Amino acid sequence: MEPHEFPHIEQQLAPVFERHGCEANQLLKILREVQEIFHFIPPAAITCVASHLGVPRTQVEGVAGFYFFLSLKSVGEYRLLFSNNVTDQMQGNPELMQYFCHKLWLESGKVSEDNLLSVDSTSCTGMCDQGPAALINGWPLTNLDRDRLDMIAALIHDKKPVCDWPSMLFEVKDNIRRAGTLLGEPFEPGAAIRATLDRGSAATLMEMEASGLRGRGGAGFSVARKWSLCRASPGDHHYIVCNADEGEPGTFKDRVLLNSYADLVCEGMTVGARIIGATQGFLYLRGEYRYLLKKLEEVLARRRVAGLLGKNILGETGFDFDIEIHLGAGSYICGEESALIESLEGKRGRPRNRPPFPVTHGYLDQPTVVDNVETLACAARIAIQGGEWFAAIGTTQSTGSKILSIAGDCARPGIYEYPFGIALHEILDDCGAEDPYAVQVSGPSGILVPSKEFGRRISFEDLPTAGAFTVFKRGRDILQIVQNFARFFAHESCGFCTPCRVGTQLQKKIVDKITHGHGTVYDLEELKHVGHIMQSMSHCGLGHTAANPVLDMLEKFPDAYEHKLKNFAFEPVFDLDGALETARKITGRDDAWAHLS
Amino acid sequence: MGALVMSKAITIDGKSVSFIDGQTIMDAALAAGVYIPHLCHNPEFEPHGNCKLCIVSVNGRNMTACTMPAAEDMVVASDTPELDSDRQALVQMLFVEGNHICPACEASGNCQLQAAAYYLKMLSPHFMHFYPPREVDASHPDIFLDLNRCILCELCVRASREVDGKNVFGISGRGIGTHLVVNAASGRLGDTNFAVTDKAAQVCPTGAILIKRQGYKIPIGQRTFDHKKISEVQMEPAKRTEPEHE
């Protein structure tokens, strides 16, 4: 079959429309399936989907062009995406990717001539404690090495379906190294709902208030306040959304919570639903975690059977609530709550203008609460054990515990739960960090902490974090790390606002220039200038934080870049000699005048 | 009670500006004749808020004037050297991101990107140029679409959707790859139902959407912004700067 001819597209897509219906907000789900069928979204499919959904073609093309796991050009039957998080990079993923490409005569980013496979890199897949990692057609591969890649090459050569590949390739471990009150104590499904029903919604909300629980996604907004605002907002429907779009590079705690504590998370959602008056909840699962989908669906099914979801939950007349899982499709920005809601509605993941805020105008313009996975798990515990119990853990402003995803240069990477207020040096001791030099707290958008500040504490008042904790030992090239982060932001900017769309590119180009040894003091000033524009003029948190790693490096790690700088005040923006290469090839010249130094 | 509709006010650069509920800072400013630089905003359409030129400082916090509802006690600073310097940087970013070769553009002199740059006293684009490869689409009998000059303001998208009811334009891609698309499987404007009489043909702030056979009808030097600042032109609501077509 010619890849661009689709005479039977209507018949091919009919079952997809059957499954998802023809509502416009099903667009992303439908396009995910189109991608699976054709290995890209052909123009004919765009036309077909647009006419079935009754939306303009431009809208379908807009969504198809936004998400990284959807593509408008063929990516082949097999698409192997190497995770390019900084930990994967340290574990050798760039070399592995090169090895694989070389072995199969492939060029990264391009599909093979027989349309069989393509190789590319992708943002952190959340397997930092068991990398190097990759995704094959969306399924996670862990602990990659050359032997495994040889095996994968053979499987692809034999055109073996991914579902028949050896399971050892896909093994994902929890690696829980330290469990506290959230992870360590037993939990009986239904207990939090029962406690909420016994106590009443208003009283349970008071417990949330007393607990001091703040959002675990990083921003730290009071959960009781968010729920109260939503509860008080008028609307035809109220919605609660679990934000499981764990995209911050270096974070993987939500993967473990969803894998082994899904009941606790669902229970938190159900408690929240009872309090805000929602009958429908959504779990927005990042595309990288699609392998958890089946297991999570089973949890939901089991809970429905047990009377913990569905109609008249636990026999309470009129307490109806159910959860639907939505899969993302490769977009970091969808972790931002309003972009996530847009994505839930099947649109491009672009952060909304605020106000209005989701608590009054969220999903389908109705009052909506969006909470992090870990926050909801905490809420379930609080519903059972009370606010006072929770508030006794941690610090005054940061109550409870925090789950950290620890990876990088340490002997025991994995999941660690600590009461808030824990100092970095204690954590570093626990995880077996060897000669630690710096820690990236809360991922690229967080803070790069030098060793002299290892006395600082994980808390909203000192070092707030969404959970990423990446350790760098002495000798690691901080500039290279920052380059990785700058590339990440440039790749993930949604492109909506000028400062972030252009600023993340400029930042990437200037950091690249310094990394290549062509930077000067002028370029450092330019980085500060671009960083200032992004921080002060951007539309959302991505742009506001995209300069953090660069500015942290400039301020705290002068050794990382000073030796790389030229002594001159100014160096050309581009590689002069390199820009002559094309003409040299065309003319066949190699004389002195055909070169510039 | 309801008689005192205009009793609410905000302060912009020390001047008291009244507003009614539902108005944005930009709405209130425009109504009061206070100019806040902007490119993606046009009061005829739903606010969009992506160019970020209209960012103002509200009680010390930066906010987007065209989307932020006015609220009492807002003390707004807009005409400050700091904000104008940041706005100039945004305009410079827009210049290097696309291919804006003013001497070769029929919109020169009528272009709002250029006019905003004049207003903000931009002497050079400052940043490194991206020189992206972009398409020129001349397939439509009456209209050129030159994506080299598109600044993604989405005014054509909004005009086609809200006024023309056609959805000729949309946005695809993401990040720096974000780009305008048209409503045709071929990707060609000539294969859409776009018409020269559409509102969307009149609203492009740059020369990305140009009506054919209009070249040099008005000589360089006699165009909208050649002698008048954008701040003056945009404060004349009756005379909007729309190119005339036959």
Added chain:
Amino acid sequence: MNEKRKIRVATCSLAGCFGCHMSLLDIDEKLFDLLGVIEFDRTPFTDIKHCGPCDIGIVEGGVSNAENVHVLKEFRENCKVLVAIGACAITGGVPALRNNIDLWDCFQEVYLYEGGLEGNQIPNDPELPLPFDKVYPIYEVVKVDYFLPGCPPSADTIWKFLTDLIEGREPKLDYEMLHYD
């Protein structure tokens, strides 16, 4: 008061059309006033081949080939103040319209397909400046102190700019003098 040393000025046109130089000549009779306080080093008017130490260097045109870089660097090294004049020096300008065209296509069109040339081959003479893959503004190659936009800037604009600069004022352009076309 001693007679002041004349301010030494060099000018050149890289990938430009000499339009900015023509506009400079359009200052007309005021050129005589100007020549009272300045003297020219390398310019298209003097036929001096290389730029010596100067107070002001004025560069028209963008950077399109290797030779442009040699000239530009010579200007930067010798001129205390470097001025980018005109759209091409500042943005690449009209020559930068070729930036969207593959260089190989350009060469083929000019040397292989275009009629009137004998032999139809791509020249490889070292004396010919080798073109870059793109045309760049001069500020991406050297540090530039002042920008004077316009295509070209008008004679009045150039006069205003130069008199400000020569008399030690920060050059300031009125609204109608700031143009990109």
